[in-house]
Amino acid sequence: MKLSNLATFLIAAVCIFAIGKLVLKPTGTETTSIHPNAVVLYATDWCGYCKKTREFFKDNNIAYVEFDIEKSAEGKQEYNQLKGKGIPLVVINGKVIRGYNPSSMKEILQL
Numbered sequence: 014m015k016l017s018n019l020a021t022f023l024i025a026a027v028c029i030f031a032i033g034k035l036v037l038k039p040t041g042t043e044t045t046s047i048h049p050n051a052v053v054l055y056a057t058d059w060c061g062y063c064k065k066t067r068e069f070f071k072d073n074n075i076a077y078v079e080f081d082i083e084k085s086a087e088g089k090q091e092y093n094q095l096k097g098k099g100i101p102l103v104v105i106n107g108k109v110i111r112g113y114n115p116s117s118m119k120e121i122l123q124l
Contacts, residue, residue, distance in 0.1 A: 047091055049107035052077040052122075055092045056101045062113035063101045069115055073124055 047053075052070070054077055056063035070077050080088020082100065095102060095109060103110040105121045118124075 043109040043111075044107050045095060045104060045109055046107065047094060048078070048104050051104070051106070053091075053104045054079045054101055055082050055088055055095070055097060055103070057081055057083050060100050065113050066101045066103060066118075069118060073122070075122065 052075055054063070054066055054070070056066065056079060058081060067079070069075075080091065082089045082092045082097070092102060095104070097111075099112060101113055103118065105118065108121050110117050110121070
């Protein structure tokens with residue numbers, strides 16, 4: 014009985030994973046007209062992954078504009094237009110990256 018429950022669970026997990034891959038766009042394929050020729054970070058000062066994103070930009074000599082979404086009305090408005098649900102949210106030359114994803118940032122920046 015326990016083995017059949019495990020098998021059912023594994024099959025369900027694989028199906029959910031496969032459906033998620035089909036429905037969700039890979040990071041960096043979503044585009045926006047907001048800041049099409051710039052690097053923009055939507056963040057907060059307390060977010061650890063936002064700090065890692067800042068360090069990534071600094072280590073790679075990437076000029077960027079940062080909006081603290083808790084302190085900047087303009088930043089919060091743009092974040093909402095981008096349907097932000099988490100931080101960091103990064104726009105690189107019009108491509109949207111949700112969350113800290115150095116490999117996607119490197120790919121878009123051609124590093």
